Every structure is written in C-alpha cells, then in structure tokens.
Amino acid sequence: MIEIEIDGKKFQVEPGKMIIEVADDAGIRIPRFCYHKKLSIAANCRMCLIEVEKAPKPLPACATPVSDGMVVHTHSARALDAQRSVMEFLLINHPLDCPICDQGGECELQDVAVGYGKDVSRYTEGKRSVKDKDIGSLVATDMTRCIHCTRCVRFGDEVLGVPQLGTIGRGGKTEIATYVEQSLDSVMSGNIIDLCPVGALTSKPFRFQARSWEMEQETNYSPHDCVGSNLHIQQRRQKVLRVAPKENEAINETWLSDRDRFSYLGLLHEDRLAEPLIKQNGEWKTVDWQFALNVAAEGIRKLIDAQGGQKIGAIISPNATTEEMYLLQKMMRALGSQNIDHRTRVTDVSDQKHIGAFPGMGFSIASIEEQSSILLIGSHVTHEQPIIGHRIRKAALQGSSIFAINLENYQFPFDLSDKLIVKPSALVWHLASVAKVLLTKQTNPDSELMAFLADLHVSEEANAFADKLMQFDKGCIFLGEIAQNHPQASAIRYFAELIGKMTNAQVGTLTTGANAAGAWLAGAVPHRSAAQKSVASPGLSAKQMFDAKLPAYLLFNIEPEYDCTHAQTAINALKDASLVVVMTPYVTEAIKEYADVILPIVPFTETSGTYVNVEGKWQHFSGTVKPFGEARPGWKVLRVLSNLLDLENFEFESSLDVLNTLKDSVDGILGGHHNALELPSKMNLPHEGLERITQWPIYRTDNLVRRAYALQENIVNTIPQIYVNNALAKKLACAEGDLIVVSQGQASVTLPLAINDALVDDGVYIPAGFQETATLNELFSPVTIVRS
Amino acid sequence: MTKNYIELLTDASQKNIDEWLARYPYEKRRSALLPALHVAQDQNGGYLTDNLLQAVADYIDVPKIYAYEAATFYSMFELKPVGRNKVYVCNSVCCMLRGSDDIIEQLKAKLNINLGETTPDGKITLKEVECLAACGGAPAMMVNKTYHENLTSEKIDEILQGLE
Numbered sequence A: 001m002i003e004i005e006i007d008g009k010k011f012q013v014e015p016g017k018m019i020i021e022v023a024d025d026a027g028i029r030i031p032r033f034c035y036h037k038k039l040s041i042a043a044n045c046r047m048c049l050i051e052v053e054k055a056p057k058p059l060p061a062c063a064t065p066v067s068d069g070m071v072v073h074t075h076s077a078r079a080l081d082a083q084r085s086v087m088e089f090l091l092i093n094h095p096l097d098c099p100i101c102d103q104g105g106e107c108e109l110q111d112v113a114v115g116y117g118k119d120v121s122r123y124t125e126g127k128r129s130v131k132d133k134d135i136g137s138l139v140a141t142d143m144t145r146c147i148h149c150t151r152c153v154r155f156g157d158e159v160l161g162v163p164q165l166g167t168i169g170r171g172g173k174t175e176i177a178t179y180v181e182q183s184l185d186s187v188m189s190g191n192i193i194d195l196c197p198v199g200a201l202t203s204k205p206f207r208f209q210a211r212s213w214e215m216e217q218e219t220n221y222s223p224h225d226c227v228g229s230n231l232h233i234q235q236r237r238q239k240v241l242r243v244a245p246k247e248n249e250a251i252n253e254t255w256l257s258d259r260d261r262f263s264y265l266g267l268l269h270e271d272r273l274a275e276p277l278i279k280q281n282g283e284w285k286t287v288d289w290q291f292a293l294n295v296a297a298e299g300i301r302k303l304i305d306a307q308g309g310q311k312i313g314a315i316i317s318p319n320a321t322t323e324e325m326y327l328l329q330k331m332m333r334a335l336g337s338q339n340i341d342h343r344t345r346v347t348d349v350s351d352q353k354h355i356g357a358f359p360g361m362g363f364s365i366a367s368i369e370e371q372s373s374i375l376l377i378g379s380h381v382t383h384e385q386p387i388i389g390h391r392i393r394k395a396a397l398q399g400s401s402i403f404a405i406n407l408e409n410y411q412f413p414f415d416l417s418d419k420l421i422v423k424p425s426a427l428v429w430h431l432a433s434v435a436k437v438l439l440t441k442q443t444n445p446d447s448e449l450m451a452f453l454a455d456l457h458v459s460e461e462a463n464a465f466a467d468k469l470m471q472f473d474k475g476c477i478f479l480g481e482i483a484q485n486h487p488q489a490s491a492i493r494y495f496a497e498l499i500g501k502m503t504n505a506q507v508g509t510l511t512t513g514a515n516a517a518g519a520w521l522a523g524a525v526p527h528r529s530a531a532q533k534s535v536a537s538p539g540l541s542a543k544q545m546f547d548a549k550l551p552a553y554l555l556f557n558i559e560p561e562y563d564c565t566h567a568q569t570a571i572n573a574l575k576d577a578s579l580v581v582v583m584t585p586y587v588t589e590a591i592k593e594y595a596d597v598i599l600p601i602v603p604f605t606e607t608s609g610t611y612v613n614v615e616g617k618w619q620h621f622s623g624t625v626k627p628f629g630e631a632r633p634g635w636k637v638l639r640v641l642s643n644l645l646d647l648e649n650f651e652f653e654s655s656l657d658v659l660n661t662l663k664d665s666v667d668g669i670l671g672g673h674h675n676a677l678e679l680p681s682k683m684n685l686p687h688e689g690l691e692r693i694t695q696w697p698i699y700r701t702d703n704l705v706r707r708a709y710a711l712q713e714n715i716v717n718t719i720p721q722i723y724v725n726n727a728l729a730k731k732l733a734c735a736e737g738d739l740i741v742v743s744q745g746q747a748s749v750t751l752p753l754a755i756n757d758a759l760v761d762d763g764v765y766i767p768a769g770f771q772e773t774a775t776l777n778e779l780f781s782p783v784t785i786v787r788s
Numbered sequence B: 001m002t003k004n005y006i007e008l009l010t011d012a013s014q015k016n017i018d019e020w021l022a023r024y025p026y027e028k029r030r031s032a033l034l035p036a037l038h039v040a041q042d043q044n045g046g047y048l049t050d051n052l053l054q055a056v057a058d059y060i061d062v063p064k065i066y067a068y069e070a071a072t073f074y075s076m077f078e079l080k081p082v083g084r085n086k087v088y089v090c091n092s093v094c095c096m097l098r099g100s101d102d103i104i105e106q107l108k109a110k111l112n113i114n115l116g117e118t119t120p121d122g123k124i125t126l127k128e129v130e131c132l133a134a135c136g137g138a139p140a141m142m143v144n145k146t147y148h149e150n151l152t153s154e155k156i157d158e159i160l161q162g163l164e
Helices: A019-025 A077-093 A108-116 A151-160 A191-195 A258-266 A289-307 A322-334 A366-370 A386-397 A424-440 A447-452 A460-469 A481-485 A489-503 A516-522 A542-547 A567-576 A589-594 A634-644 A655-666 A726-731 B011-021 B026-043 B050-060 B064-073 B093-097 B100-111 B153-161
Strands: A002-006 A009-013 A049-052 A071-073 A139-141 A165-168 A175-178 A201-203 A216-221 A230-236 A239-245 A277-280 A283-286 A312-316 A373-377 A401-406 A418-421 A475-479 A505-509 A552-556 A579-584 A597-600 A609-612 A618-621 A691-693 A722-724 A739-744 A747-755 A763-765 A784-787 B085-090 B124-129 B141-143 B146-148
Touching (some): A239 A258, A289 A552, A289 A597, A312 A542, A322 A552, A322 A655, A373 A386, A401 A424, A424 A691, A489 A505, A579 A589, A618 A655, B011 B026, B011 B050, B100 B153
Parallel strands (some): A373 A475, A401 A418, B085 B124
Antiparallel strands (some): A139 A201, A165 A175, A216 A230, A230 A239, A739 A747
C-alpha cells in the first residue's frame, strides 16, 4: 500500500491504481468523458486533467498511476484552468442544440459544461456537421454531437468482442462509423446508449418521448432470462417509457441485454386485454370480473364433479412470478390435480425426481469468470443468456479454455479450444463417447458403465476432444436450451454429470425463462409441491398434459402455439377440451379459438412479485405502474379464483404474504445439483438423413418480447425460414430464397430456404416461436425436404 | 452466403502478407495490417477498394472495421483511383518555413491540377501531406516511395521529367 494525497485528504491505496479510481472511490468528483470503469483507458478526451505537485504540467487522472507521496489537486486553479480549456475545445464543434437533443437533462457534457464552460465561445468559425448513420432499429445517431470519446468503439472491441464501430478519418475529420453503413449485429448494442456521454447515440424507440426529469424509476428484474438482470423501469404518468440497467456487480455489472432493455415496447401492445372475456354460444362477450371468475369457477367445479380434479391441467409460463407459481400449484393440488408444469418446451422429464431443489447453477454468475474451463452443451449462450455469455467471454479473455458440443458452430465472441458439431440424434452418442474416453483413463473405472459403453465406437474427434477436456482444472459445464429440450434430455444430463465428475467440473443448467428456479421451489412441477415436497403420484408434465388430451386446461401467461414444444398437439388438445381458462395479458385470434374464459392479467411492470434467478437469488419487486384497464395481477386473480372455488388457506392479503408463506420453508436452498441420475436404459444409434433442429430465437422467446416492435425489426431477430448449410443446399439443388417444403410426419411447412453454413451437416434449423412453424410438432426429429 | 473476398488478393500478395504476418505473434496480428494494406494497394494500381479492405481484414482475420480505420487514417492509403505516380508534398511546419507553399504552387501550375487531383493523362496525382519526418531536409516530398529533400524549383522539374 502506498499513500497519496488528493485535495488535502490522505489515502492508502494499492499501487497500480489510477488517480481517477482512487478519487471515485473517495467520492471526489473529477469530470471525464472517455474514462469508464468497465472499459480500457483511452485518455483521449483530456477532461480529467488534474494538477499533480512536482509534475511539469496537468496530467490526465484516468491514465496516471498513483505513486507514493503523490500530492494531487483536482480543483486547484491550475487544474480548473486545464479543465476549462479542454471544455472550450470540446465545445468548438459540439452543437448547442440541447433543447432538441434527447440527452438533454442527463448529458454528461451538458452537466460538465455548466460547471466549466464559458457562456460565450471565442470561436466564431462554423461548426462541423457529420452525416448521421443508420445503425439499426435500437440506437439513434446524431453524429454531429459526437466528441470522439470512443467509449462505444471500445465497448464493441472489449465487451462485445464484435468490433463494428470504429474511428474513421483523422484529426478534425474524425468520425465514429461502421464499415460501410450497416446495422449493429449484437444482442447487447443498447449499452452504447448509456455509455455515450453526449446525445450522439440515443435510444431510437425512446426518441422524443420524455425528459429524464419527468420520469420516475423503480427497481425491477429482467423477465426474460434466468440471469435476473437488475433494471430501472422509468415511467411517466403511469406509462413505462424506458428501461435502463441498474448496476449490480454480482449479476449484470453495468450492462443489459437488448432484450431486457427494449422488451418494454410490448407492454402496451394493441393485443393487451382490458376486460375479462367469456364465450357464450360461440360469441365473445366482455364481462366484469365477478361474472368471468364465476363462470370459470363454475366450469371447473362442474368438470371436477363429472370427471374428477385430476382431469384438469395447468401450464404456467416460466416467466411468471414465484407467487403466481405458488398459488396456481396450490390451487391445482387443492382441486385434486398434480397436473401443473412450467416446462413448456421440455419433452423428456423422466429423470425429474433426481433433480435437486431446482435446475440452475450451484455457483455464482460472477464466479463464471474464474472458471479455468467451461464446456457448453447444446447452448447458444450469447443469445439465450447474453449476460452469461459476456461472463464466459471475460473468462476466455483471462485465459480459460471454452469447449462446446453443439448442433451449430455458433459465432461466439470468444474462441473455442475445441468443439464437436453434431446432429441432434448424435448428441447423446457424442457425449457418451467423450465420457467413455474419460472413463478409460480413470484408474478404477466403473465396470457397469464400461460394460454399458463397450460397443460404443468413439470417433477420432471425440477422442481428441476428451483429451483436451482432461485438462479441466476448476471448471463448469453448462446445459443450454437444446440440451434441456432434447428428446433425450435425461441422458444428456446423465453424461454431463458423468463428464463433470471425471473432470472436476460442476454442471449448471441455464434454464429457460426468468423464473424456472422459482417454479421448482414453489412447486409448479408435477412431481413436487411447494418447498420440494414429493407427491405420492406425480401428475403430468406440460407435454404429457397435451398428449393426454385433458378435458380442461388452465393456461397462465403462455401462448402455446409459440411457447410450447409439440405446438400442434397442444393446439389440437386445447380445441378439443371442454373448458379452457386462459389468464393472459394479450389476447389473439388464436387464443380466442380455443379459450372459453379469458382473464386479463398483467406483465411484470404492473404487478409485485419475486423472481429467483439461476443462482438461487431471490429478487422481489413492486409494481411500477397501475394495471392496464381492468387487468389485474395474476396472483390476485388466482387468489380470488381459489376463494370462489371454496378452497382453504387462500386468504392472502398481498403478494408479500404469499412470498413469506413459501420463503420461510425454502430460504437458502441452493439448486443446480442432480442427485444420483440413472443410466439411460439404452443408447440409440444416430439417425441417418436430415433432422430438424429447433431453438427459440432470442426475440421470439415470450409473449412480451414478441410484441416489442424494435426488437422484431432488429437485424439479430431470426425470420421464419428453413436454414441449412451450403453442402445440404447443394445436395438439395436449392438456392437461397427458394421455397421449400419440410415434412415431419403428417405435418409440413413451406418456407424460403436460407443458408447458414455454421449448421451441422444434415441439420435443418427451423426456428420455433412463429406462426409459420407452429404446425410442426417435434423439435428434433427426422424431416424430409422437397422443393416447392 | 458470404462472399470470399480473400480471392481478390493475388497469390504474390498473399505470400507477401504471410511474410509480414510471420513477424508478429498471432494475437498481435493486427500489427500486420499496415504493411498488408500497402501490399493490397500496390497490387491494385495504387488505391484500395471496399472489397480489398475486406479482403485484407479477412486474410489477417481481424474485424473489417480495423482495416477501414487504418485506411482512412493514414494519408498514404488512397480510397479512390489515382494516377500512375503519387506526388506527396509535405506542408508541415519545417517544410512550410522552408518554402513548401511555393513548391506546391509550382507543382499546381506545372501540372495544371489542384491538390488532391490527378492529371487528365492519369500520370500524376498531387497531394499535400502532413510531416514526412524529413524535417532535416525540408522542404521535402515523396514521389511514389522515394523521398526527395532540399527541394528547389529546378529539382522539381527534373523529378517530374523523370516520371513515366
């Protein structure tokens, strides 16, 4: 430790720190534009010039390391003079258009100019103007305002790992631009809006909507992925106008994914339902809550009287709050049904009883950076959980080895040490091969396992891959969306655990939706009620409920045609059911086709609730704005419905009441572990021929995101097409854009062909989450293709 | 489908760039960008195109914006067609004090073009540049890749006559 003095105060600091870091920690304000604690030091704006005694001239605080006995003055006459001069230079070309600038009121340049700028400029020359660039649907540009701090450029280089912005030209002609005009192709590009200290890069959807001082902000949490990014929801007059990151070093640092930042655009979509609807004699009628709830309760009661409670199935969105999960499962169980599930996309649940408290991570998000090796299985992590992807990138930059076993060679912003790109039906096979290689290198391999894997032919690739995995030191294995939705997900889990055990790596599951952990803890699974109590005879999983064609369904915050695996089976089952009660913020023609009662609930900004993230962190939030129309928070709807059904112990006054009931019994429980998984019964040989690959594209994952127009227009958003690699396109003699027919069993879809050369050979990627592809059932199965 | 821009680089150019790449560790390969851009420019009659920038970036395996940044920053890279010969006159402080303004005027009159222009016969492109780092021999100019220092009116006539 060394001692330095800043503005008369002495500090003990670590050598190597920059003066600005010490000052920031001590709350001494030094003006700056280019410096940002999460980015490399550029020292190009010169705004942070300060006086250091014995130095011949003012020094930049951001790029001057501390040294013992250093005496620093941040507000001496000399320092202020230097800062004022820099300010004068910055304002030579910066337009004084604050009244029409979106940054006005929250602009670092404006703030500093008030403190350091002169009221009259000495420069009389014309200011330069720079042509604005169109960089996509999310970020608006006003490049004349740019002061070339290069925060956005460094963000692309260092944080995203996808450099797209750069400084073009030189000196007075310098501009920030992309290579030839292009859209930013990134899932986290919105962060440059926060980084830009001036009004050069601002939010396009928020443009001219409000001034920062007119809005109030509340803390909330991301309702889209299992990370639980902390958000500030900013509203004016009960309308959400913007979402910004809330700093939380342990979770999202200072960043936010574009999905979390811009999904608010779907909150007041025209599909929002303002009042309850019931179907009477085939006609939809708007009714009051009392009436609608009575109709629903009456329907449920009649059905139970006639067929028994176990004939009802309830499916809840993995983005619902823990309180909603708890109440719905409590209601279902009180009605005599164990049929409750949140795993809308999962096919294989055969090993569910072996899953610990909840699937997730037994280690913290922040600790991902410290893992020396990371293996991704069936995971497009940068699109599924952009913030986790960023942590993995940070690990890679620090020298960790990253491995992947995937169906597509995704373009990750980090290098892979090795990868296996395999067909869906070969995924388990390859995992087993890797496990077998590792087993043979054990001193005392499990003989039962060795016998089971005896006939397995290990490819050279798998052998080399396993060899590299052996160097795992402190590592982790992540199971992504494909691993969880795969028809042999339990076998994947088994072999992942086995590989983890042999390589000293922890297995983490990156669950779908914001609150899978909450769902498990609250009991929104068919085999366990709240607080992990096993039930005597487990109910049906989401997929099994639709396969079973139950006479009654309760749907909570989902759109099965977009959200469920086997979407066609689901729709058919719903159409055939005699009672379908849908609780949803949005109503569509598709819902009206199968529903009997539609109850308007609210999205996350209009209710209080709790999300439990993938690490098991509980994050409680209160409603930011009033519910839309007559819509009501889901927990209230479920409570009143339960009261009307004369169920006991539903006298909850607030969502906190619900939370406390549950939390006392599960507080501190960590998830992410698997208990004694069982060896798969047999190994299936990989199929020959073409196979479907399915994922939910990043902006098609839930009902809110799908309605956020700026995300739908974004270049990152996938469009419904049939994606194959070059080799397969050649084999089919089809070119990009040709209409082709993909058949799977009885069903088929006709869509244009698109080339994605990163796909595995014989893999046919058909994205889910679209009307156009909802007629196909199986997510991973053989398909045939013919030209239309 | 992504186009293979690397094919735009001739075999000789690729070999040449390989030699430059060999001088830097893999993670510092961005350093080979400047010499590689020169190679590509020389191959293409003295100027770079968008596609060539992309080709160089792809070949070195760096983001294409890096190539674009370098090519727009340095005055020795041309992004539009140029004459067979490039005449770069220094007009920074030392050269200016030693009379580079007169030299520029003489060149403009002689060639009958303005700064930044090319003679109609495509022989010469005239450009004013910042410091050539030849202050000791000011005034200086660079013709193609040759430095000429302590310039006088006669010397310039002689140099121009020697150009093809």
